[in-house]
Amino acid sequence: MFMKILAVLVPLYAILAGLGGFLLRSRELANVFDPITGLPGRGALTTAVLIAFTLANLLAIGVFSAYIAAKRKPPTGFENTFGADPIFYPILFVLIGIVWLVGTYLIFDSLRLAGELSLSYMYFLILSGLAAICVSVFAIEMFQDCRRKASYALSLVPTVFLCFWLIISYIENATNPVLISYVYRIFAIATAALAFYFTSGFIYNKSAPGKAIASYYASIYFSAVTLADDIHIGQKLIFAAIIAASLIHLSVMLRHLSPKELTVSGVISN
Numbered sequence: 001m002f003m004k005i006l007a008v009l010v011p012l013y014a015i016l017a018g019l020g021g022f023l024l025r026s027r028e029l030a031n032v033f034d035p036i037t038g039l040p041g042r043g044a045l046t047t048a049v050l051i052a053f054t055l056a057n058l059l060a061i062g063v064f065s066a067y068i069a070a071k072r073k074p075p076t077g078f079e080n081t082f083g084a085d086p087i088f089y090p091i092l093f094v095l096i097g098i099v100w101l102v103g104t105y106l107i108f109d110s111l112r113l114a115g116e117l118s119l120s121y122m123y124f125l126i127l128s129g130l131a132a133i134c135v136s137v138f139a140i141e142m143f144q145d146c147r148r149k150a151s152y153a154l155s156l157v158p159t160v161f162l163c164f165w166l167i168i169s170y171i172e173n174a175t176n177p178v179l180i181s182y183v184y185r186i187f188a189i190a191t192a193a194l195a196f197y198f199t200s201g202f203i204y205n206k207s208a209p210g211k212a213i214a215s216y217y218a219s220i221y222f223s224a225v226t227l228a229d230d231i232h233i234g235q236k237l238i239f240a241a242i243i244a245a246s247l248i249h250l251s252v253m254l255r256h257l258s259p260k261e262l263t264v265s266g267v268i269s270n
Contacts, residue, residue, distance in 0.1 A: 003072070003257050007251045010250060014217050014221065014250065015224075018224025019224065020053060021053060022228050024046060024225075025050060026228040027046050028044070028046040028180075029228060031046060032047055061213070061218070065210040069210025071259065072257040072260060073260050081202050081252075082142075082249060093136055094139065097133060097135045098136070100131065101129060104132060106233055107234035120168060121168075127164055130161065131157050132241075134155070135158055135245065138155050141154065155196070155200040158196040159193050159197045163193050166186065166190055169185060169189060185229060185231070188225070188242075191219040194211075194215035195212070198212040198215050199212065213253070213254070216249055216253075219243070220247060226239055227239055
């Protein structure tokens with residue numbers, strides 16, 4: 001019962017924290033950055049509050065994740081940990097994949113109309129489309145027959161895409177001296193990559209529930225904050241899909257964790 005309550009409260013906390021970060025970021029973008037130069041004002045209170053709010057939330061979820069890692073363990077098998085048997089799991093992830101695909105197409109259409117379809121962006125779009133498809137197909141495969149190991153590789157594609165997106169984002173902002181103008185976006189992509197990476201670990205019997213919880217929460221929070229940024233609507237849809245995926249995995253994993261068994265070893269001699 002305790003874990004079932006946490007399976008509701010922790011995702012709710014993540015949503016509320018993300019909403020708070022989104023509102024603070026929106027206020028920061030509206031009041032702190034100069035509309036002409038794009039440079040932030042000195043001593044901006046909103047920026048300091050957002051940073052403090054972010055650090056406080058990360059510290060709280062870090063402590064909670066460490067507690068869960070010490071006290072709880074996941075059941076054997078991805079399908080038992082994430083509850084992939086109920087039909088809602090593949091349905092939700094098919095919808096997530098569709099939102100992700102729509103976002104990818106909108107980015108493609110925007111780049112095409114602007115004549116900016118470079119080779120690196122083509123790789124980005126291809127990997128993004130594959131990631132969206134793999135998110136949906138993998139969920140369907142886990143529902144139909146989780147023993148088909150050929151489908152396990154599908155879980156790795158979103159991580160590969162997000163790592164590539166991280167590289168692209170770094171290159172795009174390498175000459176930008178205003179770190180706080182894009183740092184939350186970088187964190188959002190990086191933590192999303194970790195979230196999918198640790199999810200894959202449950203498939204390959206390398207489960208790390210504490211790290212998974214921390215990465216799910218961080219990806220939800222930073223993606224929500226990033227939604228306030230002035231980025232393309234297609235990117236916002238992808239971040240929204242990432243939020244939904246992390247929320248689902250966070251909730252269902254917490255629900256299925258069980259107490260660790262206490263073992264005592266020793267030698268008893270007469």
